[in-house]
Amino acid sequence: MSSWGTMRLFLRNSYGRLGTLLLAGLVVVAVVGPLLSPYGIWQYGVCKPFEQPSLTHPFGCDEIGRDLLTLFLSGARMSLFIGFVAAFLSTLLGALVGLVGGYFGGPLDVVLMRVVDALLAIPTLVLMIIFAAVLGSGISNVIFVISVLSWPPVARVVRSQTLSVKEYPHVEAARACGASSLRILFKHIAPATTHLVVANMILQISNAIIAEAALSFLGLGDPRIPSWGGILRFAFRIGAMSAGYWWYVVPPGLGIVLAVLSVTFISYALDEIVNPRLRKY
């Protein structure tokens, strides 16, 4: 199927349309939002502690009188940024491992696949929590921990695709012309795995956003710029649920849900298109 055909089918799918719109909206909020806010994220005392939502502070205020809308907007930027970057890095790593393992085979492939199997068998997020606790908090550590532990599923998928593509005639032709292994791998095999890599990267984004939220909630995120998960940590520790400060708890969580949902919708729509068995009959 041509990529335009896929695109048309994708946009005709209501999950695909909804997911794309939602994600685009959130990205705009994350990029533009913090620029429009009149307050800083550490600027306290701009309103009364735990002030209810009002026209001047639509999302209310936290325990030291910070504007929660400002925190929400900067949290959006942080959550989405970490989600996208970590997903990109882990997909890249997974694709490289899959390509190299599948193409060269032999003992290297065996070792790589053993590591993949081992990592796939255990709870990744538990491993992330432990890694993050040992490495310490900070945005680069969070990204590192998420990406270095989420690549195995991508490697598995890309490897099996590589195994079949390397038997294709065009690869054999390239080899007959004397192309080097690296050239064959990246010029002739890698492009044939693109659709899988893209589909997996989308799944990785939702996983990364959820993982980041969980890490931040447990106090393993970046303490300087709170993400949505980080804001929920503040709310949890201050007892916002028991005190009934719903405006502290609801928006950051909804932000996470909408972000993950948009990505999940997109990936579900892609799945319905790529896997014809799931199409309506």
Next chain:
Amino acid sequence: MGLPRYAAARAFQTLVSFFILISIAFFLFRAMPGDPTAFLLESPRIHPQTRELLKQRLGLDRPLYEQFFVYIVNVFTGELGYSLYYGRPVTEIMFGRRMANTLVLVGSSTAAAIAVGLLLALASARRYGSKLDSSLTAFSLVTYSIPTFWLGMIFIMLLSVNLRLFPVGGTITATRVHEGLLDLVLDYAWHMTLPFAVLTLIQIGYNFLIVRNSMLSLIQEDFVYVARAKGLSEDAVIRRHVFRAALPPFATIVGLQLAGVLTGAVMTETVFSWEGLGRLMYEAVSTRDYPLLQGFFILVLAAFLVTNYVIDLLYAYLDPRVRLK
């Protein structure tokens, strides 16, 4: 390959996985910059003689490969060291009440989620593309996207604080003297309702989608064609042929999914102050109790590899094609 040979081969693979993972743990906890013992030992405020003594005591003066060997032996003999925070053996803290609480919570919610997920998938696949099917799919995608801890926080806010139906957290009412076993069990169940509901809800969607999609793929197989051709009602075809064929692959997924449940348990237990292993892990993270974290990690590894091994064997027993590969 016969079943015994398959069992032996898989056991060997499982051991290799375990070895790889505990090696990762070794280098993580010893060779990383955040290691607290290293930090303590590098501190200039410690007298050089004390430092030497500590290094000897902890075995840190030995070469790395020797430390690694000792570590492997310790892991296999169950010597996981002492908790920095509690000062008691790590194994003693993990096994017992904490573990029992987690097993009750995780076990019951996983069982409930499997039952409900299967029933919903069955109902949905019978009428593919109907209102029921599409709303169940939407529901699953939404629950799949909700962070576990946030769902817990919302439940606490609505049901515990606003409506006062359930306790805010804990495993039993600490201030109450329980009259007999029944009273204790009821109090325990009352405390478990919300964490149970959260853990069940987040799993249902996943189970539903997996079984539904695998049933939809099976519907186009030849054996379904045959079943229809011999005049079975659509209902009987779905229930007796498609649904049944979708079950064995689902069993292997349940094993893998336990990983997700455990993560969910860490978040749920943290939010609801449920005195289990998950909450213990959160405390270990907060107090940077590395020996406890490492012990927890090794316990989780062992539990998972064993579960997956048992499920694989069961699968191979049920479906001979698996061991022929």
